[in-house]
Amino acid sequence: MLNIKNLDATIDNKHILKGLNLNIKPGEVHAIMGPNGSGKSTLANVLSGKNGYEIKGKIQFNGENLNELSTEERAQKGIFLAFQYPLEIPGVSTNIFLKTSLNAVRKAKGEKELDTLTFLKLIKEKALELGIDEKFLSRQLNVGFSGGEKKKNEILQMKLLEPKLSILDETDSGLDIDALRIVADGVNSYKNKDNAFLIITHYQRLLDYIKPDFIHVLSNGKIVKTGDADLGAQLEKTGYTSLS
Amino acid sequence: MKQFYDFRIEKIKGLSSEEKIVRKKNLELFYLNGFPSKKDEDWKFTDLNSILSQNFTKITNTDLITEERRHKSINEFEHNFISLMNGKLISKSFDHEEKDKISISNFNYKNEIILHSKNTLNFLNNALAKDGFSLEISKNYKLKKPLVIYNHFSDSLKEIITNNKNSIILNENSELTLINYLDNTSKENFMINTIENIKLKKNSSLKNIFINNSKNYAYFYKYLKNDLEKNSSLENYILSSGLIFNKLDIEVNHNEEYSNSYIFSALNLLNNEHQEIKTRVNHNAPNCRSYQKIKNVLNNESKGVYQGKIFVKNIAQKTDAYQLSRALILNDKAEFDAKPELEIYADDVKCSHGSTSGSIDLDSIHYLKSRGIPEKEAYQMLINGFLCEVLEKLKEKNLKKFLLKKLEDQIHGY
Numbered sequence: 001m002l003n004i005k006n007l008d009a010t011i012d013n014k015h016i017l018k019g020l021n022l023n024i025k026p027g028e029v030h031a032i033m034g035p036n037g038s039g040k041s042t043l044a045n046v047l048s049g050k051n052g053y054e055i056k057g058k059i060q061f062n063g064e065n066l067n068e069l070s071t072e073e074r075a076q077k078g079i080f081l082a083f084q085y086p087l088e089i090p091g092v093s094t095n096i097f098l099k100t101s102l103n104a105v106r107k108a109k110g111e112k113e114l115d116t117l118t119f120l121k122l123i124k125e126k127a128l129e130l131g132i133d134e135k136f137l138s139r140q141l142n143v144g145f146s147g148g149e150k151k152k153n154e155i156l157q158m159k160l161l162e163p164k165l166s167i168l169d170e171t172d173s174g175l176d177i178d179a180l181r182i183v184a185d186g187v188n189s190y191k192n193k194d195n196a197f198l199i200i201t202h203y204q205r206l207l208d209y210i211k212p213d214f215i216h217v218l219s220n221g222k223i224v225k226t227g228d229a230d231l232g233a234q235l236e237k238t239g240y241t242s243l244s
Numbered sequence: 245m246k247q248f249y250d251f252r253i254e255k256i257k258g259l260s261s262e263e264k265i266v267r268k269k270n271l272e273l274f275y276l277n278g279f280p281s282k283k284d285e286d287w288k289f290t291d292l293n294s295i296l297s298q299n300f301t302k303i304t305n306t307d308l309i310t311e312e313r314r315h316k317s318i319n320e321f322e323h324n325f326i327s328l329m330n331g332k333l334i335s336k337s338f339d340h341e342e343k344d345k346i347s348i349s350n351f352n353y354k355n356e357i358i359l360h361s362k363n364t365l366n367f368l369n370n371a372l373a374k375d376g377f378s379l380e381i382s383k384n385y386k387l388k389k390p391l392v393i394y395n396h397f398s399d400s401l402k403e404i405i406t407n408n409k410n411s412i413i414l415n416e417n418s419e420l421t422l423i424n425y426l427d428n429t430s431k432e433n434f435m436i437n438t439i440e441n442i443k444l445k446k447n448s449s450l451k452n453i454f455i456n457n458s459k460n461y462a463y464f465y466k467y468l469k470n471d472l473e474k475n476s477s478l479e480n481y482i483l484s485s486g487l488i489f490n491k492l493d494i495e496v497n498h499n500e501e502y503s504n505s506y507i508f509s510a511l512n513l514l515n516n517e518h519q520e521i522k523t524r525v526n527h528n529a530p531n532c533r534s535y536q537k538i539k540n541v542l543n544n545e546s547k548g549v550y551q552g553k554i555f556v557k558n559i560a561q562k563t564d565a566y567q568l569s570r571a572l573i574l575n576d577k578a579e580f581d582a583k584p585e586l587e588i589y590a591d592d593v594k595c596s597h598g599s600t601s602g603s604i605d606l607d608s609i610h611y612l613k614s615r616g617i618p619e620k621e622a623y624q625m626l627i628n629g630f631l632c633e634v635l636e637k638l639k640e641k642n643l644k645k646f647l648l649k650k651l652e653d654q655i656h657g658y
Binding site (some may be wrong): 024026048050051071072074076077080081085086087089091092097100101104105108140157161205 | 362605610611612619630633
């Protein structure tokens with residue numbers, strides 16, 4: 001599904017990713033761990049198509065060259081990034097945002113756009129699954145939401161848009177244990193043999209709830225070690241320094 | 245510079261000899277300085293003289309023949325209406341209201357208000373004005389439905405200035421929602437210079453909404469004078485995007501205690517549009533509240549101006565006055581000028597002002613795009629979110645829905 005070869009990324013003359021390789025197949029859950037400044041969020045940003053990065057190397061997503069696609073095209077083709085810091089958008093109601101987003105993606109896929117009533121029915125169902133109060137949906141997007149509410153809202157968007165590849169950028173940060181469980185349940189219930197996850201995290205914590213098939217350690221812009229789910233627990237004991 | 249204007253009082257029919265004298269005097273006062281230019285402090289950011297001289301070969305006044313014309317009316321909410329053609333009252337309908345509670349007629353120039361000001365456009369108006377309306381709401385009467393004023397202009401208006409005066413009186417304890425609806429389909433250049441006098445008697449309440457419906461090539465100036473008595477309330481909402489030139493000069497006089505005024509503006513200016521909102525809020529009595537929130541989005545080569553002044557007289561203790569302007573500048577060639585001014589002679593008051601301008605937040609754009617929303621739509625969503633906030637206070641559901649839709653149309657461009 002995702003094929004990254006020798007990826008280099010530079011921003012403001014800072015060389016951040018230095019020859020990163022990664023392969024993700026449908027049905028797999030990959031976790032990327034690593035110390036601060038190792039390039040984890042840069043990887044997420046680059047995959048989402050954020051402006052400002054100078055990119056070298058190859059990123060293929062289902063056979064297409066990702067570097068040639070705009071952010072919105074990537075989203076329409078099934079890449080989803082749950083933001084580490086979801087943005088607050090004043091004056092835009094969560095409902096309208098979600099509907100615009102879903103319909104943009106449906107339209108790109110050649111599916112029929114949903115009318116307001118059908119949409120509202122759908123979104124209420126999905127919100128209920130995540131324990132999100134309906135009232136949230138009529139509030140301004142992320143404005144005044146708590147950290148946990150913002151992260152839940154990201155997972156709601158993921159479940160609504162049904163992406164093929166979901167990248168979760170430190171979705172566990174700022175979550176209490178109950179919110180963490182809700183988010184993890186949300187991910188686990190969406191997981192199937194056709195979609196994949198890339199989970200970026202500092203800590204083992206989230207991986208206790210979402211079991212990864214692979215754990216990669218990112219250090220200084222490269223993947224320096226890959227292992228199975230046990231690697232996380234090991235890192236928790238020894239720290240990252242032993243690897244670099 | 246060659247003089248590009250030529251105004252004649254003789255073109256106005258039916259004037260008495262006294263009227264002619266007063267009008268001639270005003271015309272002379274106008275001719276002393278001509279159209280205002282940036283030398284005038286009040287026109288510092290809007291050099292009308294050069295704007296007009298660049299866009300008109302010659303402006304004259306004329307005694308227009310007005311025609312009736314069918315127009316598309318608003319279907320989204322039930323309303324009363326009056327129709328103006330080139331400023332002249334041509335039709336009215338108050339089907340939703342009780343009889344004899346509303347009086348509407350042509351403006352009576354015998355009771356003319358002469359403004360004593362240095363404003364040369366007011367002199368010109370005093371010299372040349374004809375037509376306009378007088379509207380009066382009876383004591384204790386609260387209109388059941390809003391009143392829409394449809395403003396239309398004939399296609400024959402070209403290189404012409406039309407001047408008119410309107411008067412609106414809300415008697416004690418009355419209520420009115422007024423929608424000034426501008427629907428000008430002409431592509432010609434002309435100018436409309438209006439003086440409007442609004443009197444709010446004790447406990448009365450007016451919502452005054454300005455909305456423009458189409459892309460517009462005319463030049464508009466309105467002097468809006470509001471006098472507020474005890475406990476009265478005035479809310480202005482300005483949504484007049486799409487005008488090539490518009491200056492709204494708003495004077496609000498808090499003449500008696502416990503009166504409140506609000507000025508909210510949301511403008512999305514496209515290429516070549518120039519709009520100015522100038523306010524002067526005079527707190528002449530204690531315990532009054534005034535609030536101004538002006539929001540501008542400037543695209544391409546557009547210009548927005550806000551000059552806001554709050555004046556607090558020495559006796560106006562416990563005044564609560566606030567003004568804020570915020571601008572989003574989307575293009576290097578766009579310009580926004582703000583001049584906030586406070587002049588305070590009372591010591592127990594709460595007054596504040598603020599002005600910010602900046603560009604759109606690209607991280608927010610990225611966030612929306614990462615959800616599959618195309619870039620153009622992402623911009624429109626953010627602009628809409630930025631502007632629609634000014635309608636927060638408005639509670640009437642259908643009207644609000646209508647205005648939000650108009651705002652969206654304006655953002656999507658005509």
